[in-house]
Amino acid sequence: MTLARRAFCPHIVVWEAIICTEEAFLRMDLYDQHLHSKHSFDSKADPRENVEAAIEQGLSGLTFTEHYDVNPQDWDSCVYDDAAYSETIEGLRCEFGDAIFIGKGVEICYQPRRMDHVLEFLEDHSFDLVVLSVHYFGEHAVHKRAHWVGIDTAEGTRRYFAHVIEAVRFVGQVQREGSRVFDVLGHLDLVKRYTQRFFGEHDVDACADLRDEILRGCLAADLTPEINTSTLRQGLDVTMPNLATVRRYAELGGQAMSVGSDAHVSKAIGAGLREAVSMLRDVGIHQLAVFKGREREFVRFDGGR
Ligand SMILES: [Zn+2]
Ligand SMILES: [Zn+2]
Numbered sequence: 471m472t473l474a475r476r477a478f479c480p481h482i483v484v485w486e487a488i489i490c491t492e493e494a495f496l497r498m499d500l501y502d503q504h505l506h507s508k509h510s511f512d513s514k515a516d517p518r519e520n521v522e523a524a525i526e527q528g529l530s531g532l533t534f535t536e537h538y539d540v541n542p543q544d545w546d547s548c549v550y551d552d553a554a555y556s557e558t559i560e561g562l563r564c565e566f567g568d569a570i571f572i573g574k575g576v577e578i579c580y581q582p583r584r585m586d587h588v589l590e591f592l593e594d595h596s597f598d599l600v601v602l603s604v605h606y607f608g609e610h611a612v613h614k615r616a617h618w619v620g621i622d623t624a625e626g627t628r629r630y631f632a633h634v635i636e637a638v639r640f641v642g643q644v645q646r647e648g649s650r651v652f653d654v655l656g657h658l659d660l661v662k663r664y665t666q667r668f669f670g671e672h673d674v675d676a677c678a679d680l681r682d683e684i685l686r687g688c689l690a691a692d693l694t695p696e697i698n699t700s701t702l703r704q705g706l707d708v709t710m711p712n713l714a715t716v717r718r719y720a721e722l723g724g725q726a727m728s729v730g731s732d733a734h735v736s737k738a739i740g741a742g743l744r745e746a747v748s749m750l751r752d753v754g755i756h757q758l759a760v761f762k763g764r765e766r767e768f769v770r771f772d773g774g775r
Contacts, residue, residue: 498747498769498771499530499531499758499760499769499771500527500528500529500530500729500740500743500744500747500758501529501530501531501532501533501571501729501758501760501769502524502529502531502532502533502729502730502731502733502739502740502743503531503532503533503535503573503575503599503601503654503696503728503729503730503760503761504533504535504577504601504654504656504696504698504728504729504730504731504732505520505532505533505534505535505730505731505732505733505734505738505739506534506535506536506537506577506732506733506734507520507534507536507558509534509536509550509551509554509555509558510536510537510577510734511537511539511548511549512537512734513734513735514735515733515734515735515736516736517534517558517559517562518562518565519736520532520534520733520736520739521562521565521566521570521572522736523736523737523739523740524570524739524740525566525569525570527739527740529570529739529740529743530570530571530769531570531571531572531573531760532570532571532572532573532739532740533571533572533573533574533575533598533599533761534555534559534572534573534574534575535575535576535577535599535601535656535730536550536555536575536576536577537550537576537577537579538550538576538577538578538579538588538591539579539581539605540579540581540584540587540588541579541581541584541606541611543611552595555574556574559572559574571762573598573599573761573762574596574597574598575597575598575599575600575601575761576592576595576597576599576600576601577601577603577656578592578600578601578602578603578652579603579604579605579606580602580603580604580605580606580633580636580637580640581606582636582637582640585640589644589649589651592651597764598761598762598763598764599653599654599761599764600651600652600653600654600764601652601653601654601655601656601696602637602641602652602654602655602656602693603655603656603657603660604630604633604634604637604656604658604660605660606633607626607629607630607632607633607661608629608633610629612626612630612660612661612664613664615668618664618668622669623665623669623671623672623673624673624676626661626664626665627659627661627662627665627672627673627674627676627677628677628680630659630660630661631659631661631674631677631680631681631684632680634655634658634684635680635683635684635687637655638655638684638687638688638691638693639687639691641655641687641691641693642687642690642691642693645691645692645693650692650764652693653693653694653728653761653764653766654693654694654695654696654728654759654761655684655688655693655694655695655696656696656698656730656732657696657698657700657710657711657732658681658684658695658696658710658711658715659674659681659710659711659712659715660698660710661674662674662701662706662708662710663700663701663704663706663710666705666706667704667705672706674711674712674715675712675714678718681711681715681718682718682722685715685718685719685722685724686722688719688724689722689723689724694726694727694728694759694766695711695719695724695727695728696727696728696729696730697709697710697711697716697727697728697729697730697746697749697750698710698730698731698732699729699730699731699732699741699742699743699745699746700731700732700733700738700742702741702742702745703738703741703742709742709745709746709749713749713752713753716749716750716753716755717752717753719753719755720753720754720755724755725755725757725768726755726757726758726759726768727750727755727758727759728758728759728760728761729743729746729747729758730743731743747771750771751771751772756770756771756772757769757770757771758771
């Protein structure tokens with residue numbers, strides 16, 4: 471009967487194919503690969519509640535990416551306790567490991583003058599995922615209003631992107647020397663969160679040339695950019711990066727990205743990830759890059775293999 475209907479009505483075949491794709495999309499394996507808990511200086515989230523929220527959201531996995539900051543300005547506040555963090559992860563894996571993948575990751579703050587120390591730290595500790603993020607431009611913290619004196623949106627955006635280019639070049643250089651040390655580039659246009667907060671505007675597309683250099687650098691260094699959805703909860707209607715940048719990444723040959731909520735509270739775990747996946751699908755990217763034990767897996771979300 472079905473075959474006969476298909477034979478006589480090609481529209482049914484098309485609709486069945488679309489429904490199958492939508493079902494695959496709804497059932498897809500989703501991994502939140504950027505989130506924080508009380509093991510980061512700027513979060514009080516209970517790690518157990520983070521896992522429970524991820525299970526409730528139907529995620530296949532969540533990877534904690536606690537901050538590791540090495541700028542002297544941050545030393546007083548940014549305490550990283552690997553023993554306590556590892557104990558938490560082991561406990562959660564015992565309790566919830568059958569229900570969900572629980573990753574131990576880290577978010578490294580790029581600091582050009584402290585990267586030897588960072589490389590030593592990474593050599594001595596084991597993670598599922600290492601995210602490299604830029605939170606500074608030069609000695610200026612992008613999140614501190616006092617550091618923006620005399621800098622407007624255009625200048626701040628250019629300076630921030632220049633710093634991201636430098637970070638990506640550093641990763642490429644380390645990679646060429648034979649070490650794969652970083653997996654994901656975090657929130658590559660973070661600067662817009664703060665130009666929006668401080669000046670009520672953001673314009674990263676004005677720096678398309680610098681953005682292209684970042685994306686080309688990621689491809690050359692085998693560094694996977696993420697779509698960070700935290701801005702959707704913070705007064706912006708776009709993710710970091712935006713759709714134009716994701717499209718450009720696909721045009722340049724990018725085939726997979728990481729997605730992360732950057733949640734600092736449990737209720738934000740998984741937020742915006744389906745929107746991020748929709749963006750990827752819209753530009754022709756059909757897989758997520760998922761990291762386990764520093765190995766990258768590609769998880770397809772179009773029902774294909
Ligand atoms: Zn960050
Ligand atoms: Zn973060």
